[in-house]
Amino acid sequence: MAQIATTMTKRHPIGVFDSGVGGLTVVRALRRALPGEDIVYLGDTARVPYGSKSPRTVEKYSLTCQRFLLDRGVKLVLIACNTASANALPALREASPVPVIGAVEPGADSALAATKTGHIGVIGTLGTVRSGAYAKAIAARDTAAKLSALACPLFVPLAEEGWTHDDIAALVARRYLTQLFAQDTQIDTLVLGCTHYPLLADVLGQVAREIAGHDVMVVDSAHAMAEAAKDALGSGPNKRTAAGRLDCFATDTSRLDELAPRFLGEPLTGFELVDL
Numbered sequence: 300m301a302q303i304a305t306t307m308t309k310r311h312p313i314g315v316f317d318s319g320v321g322g323l324t325v326v327r328a329l330r331r332a333l334p335g336e337d338i339v340y341l342g343d344t345a346r347v348p349y350g351s352k353s354p355r356t357v358e359k360y361s362l363t364c365q366r367f368l369l370d371r372g373v374k375l376v377l378i379a380c381n382t383a384s385a386n387a388l389p390a391l392r393e394a395s396p397v398p399v400i401g402a403v404e405p406g407a408d409s410a411l412a413a414t415k416t417g418h419i420g421v422i423g424t425l426g427t428v429r430s431g432a433y434a435k436a437i438a439a440r441d442t443a444a445k446l447s448a449l450a451c452p453l454f455v456p457l458a459e460e461g462w463t464h465d466d467i468a469a470l471v472a473r474r475y476l477t478q479l480f481a482q483d484t485q486i487d488t489l490v491l492g493c494t495h496y497p498l499l500a501d502v503l504g505q506v507a508r509e510i511a512g513h514d515v516m517v518v519d520s521a522h523a524m525a526e527a528a529k530d531a532l533g534s535g536p537n538k539r540t541a542a543g544r545l546d547c548f549a550t551d552t553s554r555l556d557e558l559a560p561r562f563l564g565e566p567l568t569g570f571e572l573v574d575l
Contacts (some may be wrong), residue, residue, distance in 0.1 A: 312337035312546070313528060314373030316364040319347035320555065321458070321494035322379025323562035325402075326545065328525035329527075333532070339371050343575070345550035348455070350424025350493075354386040356487035357426065361387040362394055363575045365404065365430040367548070369395065370521055375531060376525055378402060381423050381492045385432035398531055403427075405523035410490045413516040417444045418485040422475065422503075423492030425450040433492060445446040447482040448492075451475045458495040468499060480510050487511075490518045497521050498562065548573045 313333070315325055319342050326340050341364050349357050361383040368376055376399045378384045378391065386402030392399045410419045421433045428450040435537075437444050453471050462468050480486060490506050491497055497519045507515040549570040550553055559567045 310337065311372055311477050312339045313336050313375045313377065314339050314365075314368030315370065315377045315379050316341040316361075316368060316383075317379040318349040318360070318383065318437075320344065320558045320562050323559060324494045324497045324519075324521040325377060325379035325524050327562070328519075328521045329528060329565045330542070330545070331530050332525040332545070334542055336532075338383040338543060338545050339368055339373055340545065340547045341367055342547070342549045342555075342564070342570070343571075344555070348424070349380055349382040350426040350452070350455075352382075352426065354426075354430070357383055358390050361391055365391050365395060365399070367573070367575060369397070371546075373397060375528060377399065377528060379494050379521070379524065381494065381520065382405075385427045385430035389571065397553075400524060400527050400531065401519045402476070402492070402524055403432045403436050404486040405527040406490050406492060406518060406520035407433060407516045408527075409478075409520075409523040410488050411437065411441055411444060411560065413518055414488040416487045417441070418483050418486050419444060419446040419488045419490065420479050420483070420486040420507075421446060421492045422451045422454070422479065422492040423448070424455070425452060427492050433490065435460035444575060445483060445485075447479060447486060449475060449479040449482075451493075454499055455493065455495045458498040458562075459554075460461070461561060463498045464502060468502045469506060472499070472502050473510070476503070476506050476510050480507075481534060484511065487514065488516045488518060491520055494521050495562075518524075528565065550575055
């Protein structure tokens, strides 16, 4: 991705949107990679989940979210929703005057950099898996790579309930990953194709290795997106030593006080409720 012009890199914030609170894992990764940057986050919590909705509806919702961020002067948009990235990225890029980074392409790049066998597994929402976006992205980069994908919808409520390191999480992970590795026993890289899933990364990695009988690299798409944002900003990122400002907005406030700190990894001062 071309680097952003230096005139847009001083006090203009980075914009991030997701269908809910899972995208705060991307904000968390951004605040580590680019601590001086201001961030505007929008969680479309009134219309979550996107993963079970039609591509047309996902595109419509995503364009509305992006417009909200653009109206706040962002210099870069991150789509912290794999389903939106899979179904709406071309439309979002066409409608945006600033660069737009989806979740799929950085995840695909990181997976190909990590794999030794060329056998990659992707887990995500039903919408992400049905879109075939990861398969297309990986095939465009390496035609010899083999991809196996599986929808794992129960991981989202597990992450939101905080059941991420217990026997329940391990049992659900084993049930799903057994199906994934039945498709291809040589998978050595597992892409977490949903921004909720990084909360389950430890148990997923452990169970994957037990089932596969060999090392399996876990690729966190949130971290991959943060690195892509860092590359896009190039030599002009904010050099402030103080932590950047985080402004959070949501379309519904249900359970946000409980859920947001879990995904962000730090206390949250609050969300502003907005109508889209």
